[in-house]
Amino acid sequence: xxxxxxxxxxxxxxxxxxxxxxxxxxxxxxxxxxxxxxxxxxxxxxxxxxxxxxxxxxxxxxxxxxxxxxxxxxxxxxxxxxxxxxxxxxxxxxxxxxxxxxxxxxxxxxxxxxxxxxxxxxxxxxxxxxxxxxxxxxxxxxxxxxxxxxxxxxxxxxxxxxxxxxxxxxxxxxxxxxxxxxxxxxxxxxxxxxxxxxxxxxxxxxxxxxxxxxxxxxxxxxxxxxxxxxxxxxxxxxxxxxxxxxxxxxxxxxxxxxxxxxxxxxxxxxxxxxxxxxxxxxxxxxxxxxxxxxxxxxxxxxxxxxxxxxxxxxxxxxxxxxxxxxxxxxxxxxxxxxxxxxxxxxxxxxxxxxxxxxxxxxxxxxxxxxxxxxxxxxxxxxxxxxxxxxxxxxxxxxxxxxxxxxxxxxxxxxxxxxx
Amino acid sequence: xxxxxxxxxxxxxxxxxxxxxxxxxxxxxxxxxxxxxxxxxxxxxxxxxxxxxxxxxxxxxxxxxxxxxxxxxxxxxxxxxxxxxxxxxxxxxxxxxxxxxxxxxxxxxxxxxxxxxxxxxxxxxxxxxxxxxxxxxxxxxxxxxxxxxxxxxxxxxxxxxxxxxxxxxxxxxxxxxxxxxxxxxxxxxxxxxxxxxxxxxxxxxxxxxxxxxxxxxxxxxxxxxxxxxxxxxxxxxxxxxxxxxxxxxxxxxxxxxxxxxxxxxxxxxxxxxxxxxxxxxxxxxxxxxxxxxxxxxxxxxxxxxxxxxxxxxxxxxxxxxxxxxxxxxxxxxxxxxxxxxxxxxxxxxxxxxxxxxxxxxxxxxxxxxxxxxxxxxxxxxxxxxxxxxxxxxxxxxxxxxxxxxxxxxxxxxxxxxxxxxxxxxxxxxxxxxxxxxxxxxxxxxxxxxxxxxxxxxxxxxxxxxxxxxxxxxxxxxxxxxxxxxxxxxxxxxxxxxxxxxxxxxxxxxxxxxxxxxxxxxxxx
Numbered sequence: 001x002x003x004x005x006x007x008x009x010x011x012x013x014x015x016x017x018x019x020x021x022x023x024x025x026x027x028x029x030x031x032x033x034x035x036x037x038x039x040x041x042x043x044x045x046x047x048x049x050x051x052x053x054x055x056x057x058x059x060x061x062x063x064x065x066x067x068x069x070x071x072x073x074x075x076x077x078x079x080x081x082x083x084x085x086x087x088x089x090x091x092x093x094x095x096x097x098x099x100x101x102x103x104x105x106x107x108x109x110x111x112x113x114x115x116x117x118x119x120x121x122x123x124x125x126x127x128x129x130x131x132x133x134x135x136x137x138x139x140x141x142x143x144x145x146x147x148x149x150x151x152x153x154x155x156x157x158x159x160x161x162x163x164x165x166x167x168x169x170x171x172x173x174x175x176x177x178x179x180x181x182x183x184x185x186x187x188x189x190x191x192x193x194x195x196x197x198x199x200x201x202x203x204x205x206x207x208x209x210x211x212x213x214x215x216x217x218x219x220x221x222x223x224x225x226x227x228x229x230x231x232x233x234x235x236x237x238x239x240x241x242x243x244x245x246x247x248x249x250x251x252x253x254x255x256x257x258x259x260x261x262x263x264x265x266x267x268x269x270x271x272x273x274x275x276x277x278x279x280x281x282x283x284x285x286x287x288x289x290x291x292x293x294x295x296x297x298x299x300x301x302x303x304x305x306x307x308x309x310x311x312x313x314x315x316x317x318x319x320x321x322x323x324x325x326x327x328x329x330x331x332x333x334x335x336x337x338x339x340x341x342x343x344x345x346x347x348x349x350x351x352x353x354x355x356x357x358x359x360x361x362x363x364x365x366x367x368x369x370x371x372x373x374x375x376x377x378x379x380x381x382x383x384x385x386x387x388x389x390x391x392x393x394x395x396x397x398x399x400x401x402x403x404x405x406x407x408x409x410x411x412x413x414x415x416x417x418x419x
Numbered sequence: 420x421x422x423x424x425x426x427x428x429x430x431x432x433x434x435x436x437x438x439x440x441x442x443x444x445x446x447x448x449x450x451x452x453x454x455x456x457x458x459x460x461x462x463x464x465x466x467x468x469x470x471x472x473x474x475x476x477x478x479x480x481x482x483x484x485x486x487x488x489x490x491x492x493x494x495x496x497x498x499x500x501x502x503x504x505x506x507x508x509x510x511x512x513x514x515x516x517x518x519x520x521x522x523x524x525x526x527x528x529x530x531x532x533x534x535x536x537x538x539x540x541x542x543x544x545x546x547x548x549x550x551x552x553x554x555x556x557x558x559x560x561x562x563x564x565x566x567x568x569x570x571x572x573x574x575x576x577x578x579x580x581x582x583x584x585x586x587x588x589x590x591x592x593x594x595x596x597x598x599x600x601x602x603x604x605x606x607x608x609x610x611x612x613x614x615x616x617x618x619x620x621x622x623x624x625x626x627x628x629x630x631x632x633x634x635x636x637x638x639x640x641x642x643x644x645x646x647x648x649x650x651x652x653x654x655x656x657x658x659x660x661x662x663x664x665x666x667x668x669x670x671x672x673x674x675x676x677x678x679x680x681x682x683x684x685x686x687x688x689x690x691x692x693x694x695x696x697x698x699x700x701x702x703x704x705x706x707x708x709x710x711x712x713x714x715x716x717x718x719x720x721x722x723x724x725x726x727x728x729x730x731x732x733x734x735x736x737x738x739x740x741x742x743x744x745x746x747x748x749x750x751x752x753x754x755x756x757x758x759x760x761x762x763x764x765x766x767x768x769x770x771x772x773x774x775x776x777x778x779x780x781x782x783x784x785x786x787x788x789x790x791x792x793x794x795x796x797x798x799x800x801x802x803x804x805x806x807x808x809x810x811x812x813x814x815x816x817x818x819x820x821x822x823x824x825x826x827x828x829x830x831x832x833x834x835x836x837x838x839x840x841x842x843x844x845x846x847x848x849x850x851x852x853x854x855x856x857x858x859x860x861x862x863x864x865x866x867x868x869x870x871x872x873x874x875x876x877x878x879x880x881x882x883x884x885x886x887x888x889x890x891x892x893x894x895x896x897x898x899x900x901x902x903x904x905x906x907x908x909x910x911x912x913x914x915x916x917x918x919x920x921x922x923x924x925x926x927x928x929x930x931x932x933x934x935x936x937x938x939x940x941x942x943x
Contacts, residue, residue: 020454040428041429
């Protein structure tokens, strides 16, 4: 392993909580509903992160706790029962209902597991109920997906069938593309988790080989292992390098010859490398600072350094699981500085000191940094955009080259800072 | 528990953040978990602020709960005071911290800082954003001015005469994430200055704790947004005898009324009353012949109290619309909105449920919707033109250009913003003439960039299909259907339901073209 420098930091943070992942999970599984049991803050958070863009009745909502619920005047379980009844009457097409715990529901120790169990009996054969926590006192941003997937695992039936299970939400078109590649190299039985319908869960067992698309699924991986699944160790499929190694690792697990894989992907690789060139022109030698948010930071840093020749100043991550990230850490350049956790003020001091050319950060920080003359890229875009796989490498690079290119185009360089 | 799919207002601590972010030299220590930092993006994204809100989140985690969260609070307070050197510190908690009862305000006060500390208690499980903003502004003013209260601290509104200077007023209520506050302040200051009145302090927007201490240098207060400043104005009246204005200067008549009210309170003679009538283009634009088509346009209004009430008056009296629905999401303003609705023979809709608002909108078949960002979405779904008049808003409702809602220029902006989504007068006439030509696409509006979504046939098929459940098999004949398609699309829904109602009341099983004309005669 190359020598990577690890640091830990604690203090005030500037990150989303796990509830935010509902924004992409509800789109992945359109037959599921996510009911947060929480406060007005939770409701406001999700609608703000979703961009207040509701063109139809959303498949997520909040059961807002009121004073009478907290004072024990109302039985929380009965109240939740009532809310769920209303909701199911209104949305009869719901097949799976996730009860999502929040900071307040965790603090008052509302037992959502028991509630889910009761509701499961009541709505047997109609709706299945699951629960997980997306609370900000336990989870950061993408960890919400980890919780939701973990909750689904007990519902997955057992099978001895050999299969490749691709785990982690990715864009549907990317999923189709990756499945086609696996088929072409000779892995016929490929399924995805989460599936496109919450009721069409893949079966799993000792002949299931798990390949992760996302780095933030620690708990899900642990439970899949408990069910006998074999986890394939690979870097994550971001960029040409990561995606190639990712596909090769799967091939190896299925005892498919490397040469056969190269036959299939070589044209894709050369096409992708060519497409990367224009972005590399802009990104080469530029200093990159990644603030912690999505846990994708390490993979992005690897891609932007190894394939786009950017220089890494600091790679922040909200949480670091060294086992899951092992293959990624090996690929990082010498002396990469990884900082786990955050003290947002001290980190911003380091940003200002190091004068990076590009900062990857959350939406709350982007415009203030732009106003200081520091270019930014929103990290939330990585979880909404199709960025996985060899074919998407140039699109991924484009997310980072665009802000720099824009700055080259604009004639007015001095920004009016908001006073 | 209340099922909420979307909420018009955030929690009360977001209201406190609106005050803190609007001001200078002030910092807000918020005892809250990491997820609550999302609120920063409201300011940096919707308002495009180039500055982070002056807020430190303690970001406590589950593992801290077993230990000493109070120590965490104190550590964050020390760091924030050291780093930001605020002249006043606000200390409060969000919903989760409220449950663990660390009392951060009391902790901060015990730390021996030499700055005023405002302890905010904002009940997160019963109150909302605007209340939180109002309470925070009031607590800041009270904390910074309570020492000045004494027996003889009464301020006489006429004292400027004895002091030998122009009268001075404070403009209270404008904040970030308020609707067009930035420009309203400029417009109102301009109007006051033309009348020979000076602005002493504008607050909270761009003011500092030092400015708050100077509030009592003015003779009266202008309460620009009741939601935010009324409590503060009341306190200043009670403790310093400062009068405050209650007229909201939106629309021509209320801008004039506002100017009259300010003059009366200050005992300043109003010498240019006739001139005021011609300060805005709205009255002439509204009188001009093209605006004839505005007469009786059905308009549905929903928003915060201040803007919904103002919109109802302008719609009815200054543009000649018919107000068919009026409501607010603001419980605090419910009484005032109900009074206005009563005058219009309407029942006010007081709701925080956007689906309920959408239903009410559908039922009244408006030709124009004036609402929040959410009503814009709903109106779009229903194919009804809409203008945004109130928060909550989208980044596009914070325009680069000067576009106030208040005063003379505000009236100009309102005329343009409300009338442009509609078809222009001459255009409406021409479309009526040519609508049977094959090139005609229903719903077309040449001055708007979009293309119409529906065609005559499919939409009328949809209309016929819709709502079948509550009808007792009234059948539309071919001649009836054909006649219905000739009705302008924006009133077709209303005509259809009226005709069906009529047919049912007459016990008819079929609707043909004649039934439609019978119904039309019956309802007119």
